Amino acid sequence: MNGTTTGKKPRKPSRRRRVCKFCADKEFGIDYKDPQSIRYFLSDRGKIVPRRISGACAKHQRQLCVAIKRARNIALMPFTAPK
Amino acid sequence: MVQVLPRERAREYESIFILHPDSQSDVVDSVAARCQDIITRLQGKLLRAENWGRRRLAYPVKKHQKGIYIYLRYLGYQDVVHELERNFRAIDAIIKFLSVKIDEDVNPEARPVAETDISFVSTFVEEEESAEPVMPPIVDEDSDRDREQAPAPRDEREVVEQKDDGDIKDDDDEQD
Numbered sequence A: 001m002n003g004t005t006t007g008k009k010p011r012k013p014s015r016r017r018r019v020c021k022f023c024a025d026k027e028f029g030i031d032y033k034d035p036q037s038i039r040y041f042l043s044d045r046g047k048i049v050p051r052r053i054s055g056a057c058a059k060h061q062r063q064l065c066v067a068i069k070r071a072r073n074i075a076l077m078p079f080t081a082p083k
Numbered sequence B: 001m002v003q004v005l006p007r008e009r010a011r012e013y014e015s016i017f018i019l020h021p022d023s024q025s026d027v028v029d030s031v032a033a034r035c036q037d038i039i040t041r042l043q044g045k046l047l048r049a050e051n052w053g054r055r056r057l058a059y060p061v062k063k064h065q066k067g068i069y070i071y072l073r074y075l076g077y078q079d080v081v082h083e084l085e086r087n088f089r090a091i092d093a094i095i096k097f098l099s100v101k102i103d104e105d106v107n108p109e110a111r112p113v114a115e116t117d118i119s120f121v122s123t124f125v126e127e128e129e130s131a132e133p134v135m136p137p138i139v140d141e142d143s144d145r146d147r148e149q150a151p152a153p154r155d156e157r158e159v160v161e162q163k164d165d166g167d168i169k170d171d172d173d174e175q176d
């Protein structure tokens, strides 16, 4: 009974980006006026990508959220999936 | 109006407003001039004015697919944003606006204004279509979906299965 589906399997960590993009590159600012710079953190449905996927640290994820919401407010970014 | 901050300190704000896509340059000019009037009348200072040109909107605003973006950065006191936004609402050509406080407490002397920074207010340049590629429509990119969408549910399930003793955030941190 070497069930591989039980909770104890030694998971090969399926790491995506473990390093926060904004911590790694200090030049890379978070600016709601520049949607290109933060588009990566939006899914194709227009949702904010959770940081366990994007790899952003907590601090920058918070800033990112504010930036995305501002950009949405002024129609630089979509609220929902574009048709 | 009550002044909270002494006059030697000011707050820094920025406002973006979207004009009706068919606005002629004289409309743009007059709106920009009106904004500058308001800011100076309330003892603020216009630091920067930019015309981003006619851009595609990320979603329709009042049934318009495009709009002319104007960006203003200025110093002011608590009444300046209120007065500006009151005018934004009153101006028919403005279909949407957003104001953001950038800095709480700045010394106006520390923010010199170059003439060119606000030159657009007097000389509006025709660059409406050139701004097109700045905001491309968000398209369904396969690569995006692979990276951000498809793996998401699987990742979540794995986390839930294997870590009973911590929440997702802890799990995230421990892997580093």
Ligand SMILES: [Zn+2]
Residues within 6 Å of the ligand: A020, A021, A022, A023, A024, A056, A057, A058, A059, A060
């Ligand atoms: Zn970070």
